[in-house]
Amino acid sequence: MLVYLLGYLDRANLGNGRLMGLPQDILGGDPSGQLFAWLNSSFFFAYIVFQFPGTILGKKFSQNFWLGVAATGWGFCSALQALSYNFANAFICRFGVGFFESMFSPNISLYFTFFYTRAEIGGRLGTWFACASLAGAFGGLIAYGVQHIDSRVADWRLLFIIEGFPAVIVGLLCMKVLPDRPDTMTWLSPEEKRLAVKRMNRGGKKERAHTLNLRHVWRAAKDIKVYIYGIIYFGANAQAASLNGFLPTIVQNMGYAGANAQLFTVPPYAIAAAVLIVVSFVSDKYQSRGWPMFISSMVGGTGYLLLIVDVPVHVKYFATVLVTAATYTTIGMAIAWFPYNMGSESKRAAGIPIFQGIGQCGSILGSNIYPTADAPRYLKGFGISCGFAYLAAVLALGLTMWYRWENTRRDRLYGVVDRNAAVDTSELADDAHAFRYTP
Structure with a gap:
């Protein structure tokens, strides 16, 4: 949870950096908002391309080593953004963050199936993914605090340094602290190992490490x-990416200025985390x-409808709470739902990055549907997100x-x-006659 x-x-800190002067300092002001959209997308270009090999190769290595390398790498690349002095520098750094994160998130869904049964994994993965929403809340608070620091270093550069280096430290700790998998853990007794292996075989069959x-x-x-x-994941990630990159700007356009715009991004993310858990x-x-995914997607679609119509600012702010909570709940449910319906470890190792790769293409879309020219109503962005929310509900x-x-x-x-x-499930995976799906 801490790593994630x-x-x-x-x-997500790029959206906060946008309000701290990043476009003015290295993007030439970016009057159209297009350079910022490409910068936001660069993370997902790397994430999409490398997550399939990153998950397949991850099964060949000890999980604590693989996940630790990922965290150390993205933390270092994130901190390097503070040294950017033009679009190309920042693009390469964001691409690096995406490359290393592609080794982490898809692997976690597989990693958790080693330790938790299908009756337990929803709450564990949901609690883990709630950290994505909590990061949005903390990101707003940290950005608010950074904007009140009297420093010769630009606020947005300071933000990247403060939020980047802790991941490097925690990534190194992961290699020592996290276990690999239950059947290879040296500090379990033989009896505990047998129990762990028995749990791994519930509803399926474990594979050799x-x-x-x-x-x-x-x-x-x-x-x-x-x-x-x-x-489903494509639509949900289109919504999540737009929230990460543009929620501070959307809140600012509702009338909350400066550092207060950062502060008002905190409640939607905090509420979303609680709802998801x-x-x-x-x-x-x-x-x-x-059923929970259906309900959350319907709520999200309704929230976007409220953002589209002409309603008072406090209703629009309530709608941002709805869409943030719904989006993170839908993604959390997807992460918990899909792995155990794939039948075997190897099918999960391949299937998870395939559906997540498709899903992260939605993140690129979400990064490009809120151009500055559409402010303050962003009808195109809200309309597309609304359609995807209702499509997810139907699917x-x-x-x-x-x-x-x-x-x-x-x-x-x-x-x-x-x-x-x-x-x-060694032959037929989830097509085995005794296998049953989690609906």
Whole structure:
């Protein structure tokens, strides 16, 4: 959680830097906002290209080493942004942040399945991903504080330094503190290891450490569900990227000026974190991911409708709370829902970066749908985000209904199974007769 909090601070701080004079200092003022949009997109160019090899290769290495290298790398690249003196410098640094983060986030979804069963993973991944929202809140507070520091260093440069170097330190600690996986942990007793392996086999079958089943990689590439996941994730990330890059500017255009614009970005993110954590544990309790995602997406679409119509500023601010909470809940549910419906470790290792790669293309879109010329109403950006929110609701509803139907069909054909029993998924992954989906 701490690593991801620092990572998301480094991912999202560009939006805060925009209000601190970054465009004026290194982008020539950027009157159209297009250079800033490309700068915001550079992170996602690297993230999309490298997350598939980053996740596949990550299965070949110890997870604590791989995740630690990722955090150290992005923290260093984030701090380097403080030395930028033109667009090219900043673009390369942001690209570096995206490269190293591509090694981390997709791997975490796989990493958590080593330790938590499908009945537990929703609350754990939801709590973990809530750090993305908390980073938005902390980012606003840190930016507010930095703007009150009397320094000869530009505020935005100071911000990148303050938020970058902690990730370097924590990344190095990860290599020592984090475990690799339960079946290779040296400080577990033999009895504890047997229990850990038994838990890893619930509803599936664990694979030998640091190996890859290429047949399951191919199954992931052919699975239509992975691409439906990708469409949902595409829309959600388009919304999240626009929030990260432009929420401070949107709040400023509502009438909150200067440092106060930074401060007023805190409540939407803080509320979003709380909502996500609560919803994640409720979804674990009822073992249902699709219905919470459907509801959150509908709420998000309604929030964007409020931003589109002409309503008082306090209603618009309430709408930003709705869309922020809905967006992070939808992404949190997706991260928790999809991995355990892929059947095997290797299929997850391939399927997760495929759907997340498709999803991060939405981040590039989200970085480019709020041009300065559209201020203060941003009708194009809000309209596109609204459409994606409602599309996610429809797809989530369709997926959860199909999973329920397929589980019932398998129960009828092959008999009712114990969801905690080991299932041999080594040949067919989630197509195994005894495998059941989490709807």
